[in-house]
Amino acid sequence: MKILKTSALAALTAVTFHPDQATAHATLEQQEAQLNTTYKGVMRIGHGCEGQPTLRVTITIPEGFINAKPMPKAGWKMTTVSGPYAKTYDYHGPRSEGLKQVTWEGSLDDAHYDEFVVRGYISDAFAAGQTLYFPTVQECADGAHEWVNIPAAGQDPHALDSPAPGVRLTAGEHAHH
Numbered sequence: 001m002k003i004l005k006t007s008a009l010a011a012l013t014a015v016t017f018h019p020d021q022a023t024a025h026a027t028l029e030q031q032e033a034q035l036n037t038t039y040k041g042v043m044r045i046g047h048g049c050e051g052q053p054t055l056r057v058t059i060t061i062p063e064g065f066i067n068a069k070p071m072p073k074a075g076w077k078m079t080t081v082s083g084p085y086a087k088t089y090d091y092h093g094p095r096s097e098g099l100k101q102v103t104w105e106g107s108l109d110d111a112h113y114d115e116f117v118v119r120g121y122i123s124d125a126f127a128a129g130q131t132l133y134f135p136t137v138q139e140c141a142d143g144a145h146e147w148v149n150i151p152a153a154g155q156d157p158h159a160l161d162s163p164a165p166g167v168r169l170t171a172g173e174h175a176h177h
Contacts, residue, residue: 031168034171034172039121042115043059043117052110053108056137063086065132067091136165
């Protein structure tokens with residue numbers, strides 16, 4: 001019985017001190033991907049901000065996720081920011097710059113769900129077992145949910161307030177070191 005009380009208290013404490021975690025989440029549909037392959041990152045937005053519609057979704061593209069291309073959404077304005085990579089990657093020739101951030105602006109009612117898509121190539125900058133994080137900001141009229149916190153090495157991402165959505169990388173048939 002003591003364990004149940006402790007668990008209930010811990011759950012109540014999490015809701016009391018971390019309201020953003022209880023009210024909204026940005027998550028990736030596929031949370032595992034192979035190294036050295038194309039990955040279609042489908043960011044799911046489950047609802048708005050405390051009853052307000054979502055007006056803007058911004059995804060930051062992590063270094064090493066190259067040749068990234070966002071999918072336009074009907075009824076939404078899409079803007080992108082491109083720039084130089086920290087290093088040059090080999091993907092059908094040298095790649096030294098690409099997409100760094102994509103923003104969709106529109107309106108997603110709090111009662112509705114939608115997905116925002118970016119497709120790209122997971123380069124050899126990573127190793128199997130690593131997690132590739134896509135910091136995501138969901139903006140509403142009177143506030144925002146910033147899913148941008150990336151855990152330090154060895155830190156549990158669930159221990160963070162507003163963790164960035166991530167995809168765990170695996171060695172696949174096409175992976176090389």
